Amino acid sequence: MRKTWIALAGMNVTFLGISLAQQPATPPAPPPALPCIENCLSKEVQTNYARVKDYILKSADKMPAESYSFKPTPEIRSFARVLNHVTEAQVRICGTIDGAKVDAFTVPPETADKAAIVAALNASFAECDKAYAGTTDANMTEVFTAGPFKRSRLGLLWGNVAHDNEQYAELATYMRLKGQVPPSSEK
Numbered sequence: 643m644r645k646t647w648i649a650l651a652g653m654n655v656t657f658l659g660i661s662l663a664q665q666p667a668t669p670p671a672p673p674p675a676l677p678c679i680e681n682c683l684s685k686e687v688q689t690n691y692a693r694v695k696d697y698i699l700k701s702a703d704k705m706p707a708e709s710y711s712f713k714p715t716p717e718i719r720s721f722a723r724v725l726n727h728v729t730e731a732q733v734r735i736c737g738t739i740d741g742a743k744v745d746a747f748t749v750p751p752e753t754a755d756k757a758a759i760v761a762a763l764n765a766s767f768a769e770c771d772k773a774y775a776g777t778t779d780a781n782m783t784e785v786f787t788a789g790p791f792k793r794s795r796l797g798l799l800w801g802n803v804a805h806d807n808e809q810y811a812e813l814a815t816y817m818r819l820k821g822q823v824p825p826s827s828e829k
Contacts, residue, residue: 684777687799691774694806695767698728700825701813702763707756709820721816722759723752728809729759732766735802736773738788739795774799 678685702725710722719727726749733747747765750758773795782796793801814824 681779683779683796684782687796687803688774688777690803691770691799691806694803694810695770697810697825698725698806698813699763699767701810701817702756702760704822704825705813705817705820709816710756710759711753712816712820714816714819719812720752721813722754722756724809724812724816725759725763726750726752728806729762729766731805731809732770732802735788735798735805736766736770738786739773739776739798740769742769770802 705721710725711720713720729747729749733742733744733749736742737744737747747762747769749762752759777795777799782794784795785792786795786798788798810826814826817824
């Protein structure tokens with residue numbers, strides 16, 4: 643009987659060893675990413691712009707209209723004012739690239755209703771959509787006068803992405819304070 647147990651134990655160890663030997667020690671590496679061939683730098687800024695645009699628009703949509711006047715403290719901007727600030731900055735930055743007249747855009751007061759604020763925000767994103775879509779690696783070093791400064795197209799667009807990300811961080815904080823889950827944290 644003892645020999646039988648030893649034989650069975652030996653067979654188990656053998657089968658276990660064979661089955662483990664069939665499994666790779668580490669998971670296989672993903673295939674390498676295809677190298678970017680055309681407009682690699684402009685595609686990078688366009689991708690980042692599209693992501694933050696989506697987050698800001700979803701935040702504007704998700705926040706209830708009655709919370710647009712919300713301020714975490716009296717001396718801080720309201721949710722509506724942050725959205726209007728995004729609108730103003732985008733009109734200036736992307737309008738500079740597109741050659742649009744900044745005066746042609748109307749930013750509603752922060753006391754306006756949600757629909758008016760979102761309409762202005764969408765108009766600013768439409769202006770930026772043109773600026774980002776018209777950017778290629780060939781024209782990204784084109785220089786524009788933006789206020790007292792001279793900046794490249796790519797510098798202006800990355801500056802807009804950075805600014806939008808900063809403002810989205812503020813919007814996300816306001817949303818959390820009002821019990822909302824920001825779009826970037828949704829599952």
